[in-house]
Amino acid sequence: MLQVPFIRQNKALVLERLALKNFKELDLVEEILVLDDKRKKLTLEYDETQAKINSASKEIGKLMAQGQKEEAEARKSEVASLKEKLQPANEELIATEKALHDVLIKLPNLPAAAVPPGKTPEENVEIRKGGQVPVLHAGAVPHWDLAKKYDLIDFELGNKITGSGFPVYKNKGARLQRAMIQYFLDFNINNGYTEYQPPHMVNAASAYGTGQLPDKEGQMYFVGEDELYLIPTAEVPLTNLFRDEILKDTDLPVKMTGYTPCFRREAGSYGKDVRGLNRLHQFDKVELVQIVHPDKSYDVLEEMTAHVEALVQSLQLPYRILKLCGGDMGFGSALTYDFEVYSTAQQRWLEVSSVSNVETFQANRAKIRFKDGTGKAQLVHTLNGSSLALPRILACILENNQAEDGIHIPAVLQSYFGSGKIS
RNA sequence: GGAGAGAUGCCUGAGUGGCCGAAAGGAACGGUUUGCUAAACCGUCGUACGGGUUAAACUGUACCGAGGGUUCGAAUCCCUCUCUCUCCGCCA
Structure with a gap:
């Protein structure tokens, strides 16, 4: 959410x-300013009336103590008439504040100056x-x-016990996935991130x-039943750990990493996009979140x-890094880099990480500040990125490393996996 | 799930109708003192939204878990909800 003074x-x-x-709805910007003007005017009126009531009430107390009953009663009726004015003024103020908020949350974050123009993924750079x-x-x-x-993953079994998009990993498939989680987390921890295991469900305020x-x-x-949402990414619980907090500048940067499953309904997806591990309703991901000083966020993004x-x-996977164009960026992001790895057997790029600076967009909503x-x-700046989403990495390792004698495991994973090959 | 207790500022904790945005202590920060450390002493020590100002100063309103209510006036009284703690039950 953008800040009105800005x-x-x-x-x-x-x-x-x-x-x-x-x-498209650029008119909303002017609407925000008009509503904010109205809010200020109503606030002033309300505050002034309330101030009169407050001072009259204090006087009434003194008059009562001095035994001046009649004078006190006169002031009471004065207050009563002020309060009649106050009631509708207050309602209008609340309605205006709500209208302003409703418009504000429709505005996406502003893209940074460095964001390339464009509307579709083809225009990413x-x-x-x-x-x-x-x-x-x-x-x-x-x-x-x-x-x-x-015998690494059983998609049909997942269909039976849950539904499509919920694969069952087994044998070396399960172990390889566990090895990756362990390796990714260690890699992040060794770069100064603190590991968290957050809840996998969050309340509406966090969402x-x-x-x-x-x-x-x-x-x-x-x-x-419990009014809780399954997290679509660990970014949600991790960032919200600091909701409504005022940090000291010496606390910054906060560097967090965490492994969680991620749950996404992905309504409307179909075809080759959802084949195999390409797009799932539940998948594992190791996430990075940083909470930083506003002056540092673009350095931190890099x-x-x-x-x-x-x-x-x-x-050792073939990859490319894309700077997303304005039209392909997420609602809250100011600048996003996507990582894609090449799936050789499918001959297509698969997104495995998205690293974003959201500046104050979340901090303003979640009230994360520093002094x-x-x-x-x-407000602080928040950033998040995957390191990494597991299923597509798994898919690429399997496809790219397949040979006549089996699937070769990348060297960095071998000690976690327990061997160098699946055969 | 059942019974009881509670929710106040960074923390502990006082406050049962006006003098309370809130005592006191601690922590933190700034300073004085000091050979160093420690101690002592002095000061600062909430947030949001307005007004005001070049910027300050100054000033108004709201907030003592959340939402309602009573009252001229509520941290304080009443109602609802949420959460926490203790005990019991169930259970990984």
């Missing part, structure tokens, strides 16, 4: 950047690539066939704080991107 002082910039994000696309042997197959051949509610309500699984890149490189030397509380 919008007021930078109206032209706001309009320009919203257009870059392909946002590749900024780096690395690794080598392997030449596969003649009988190479996609990961879902490998999963069956080596609002990171921006899942109200817009993306349909994307989350909801447990109605640092996190380099960190994820090193992790991907260590797995610097001046003693004034101001």
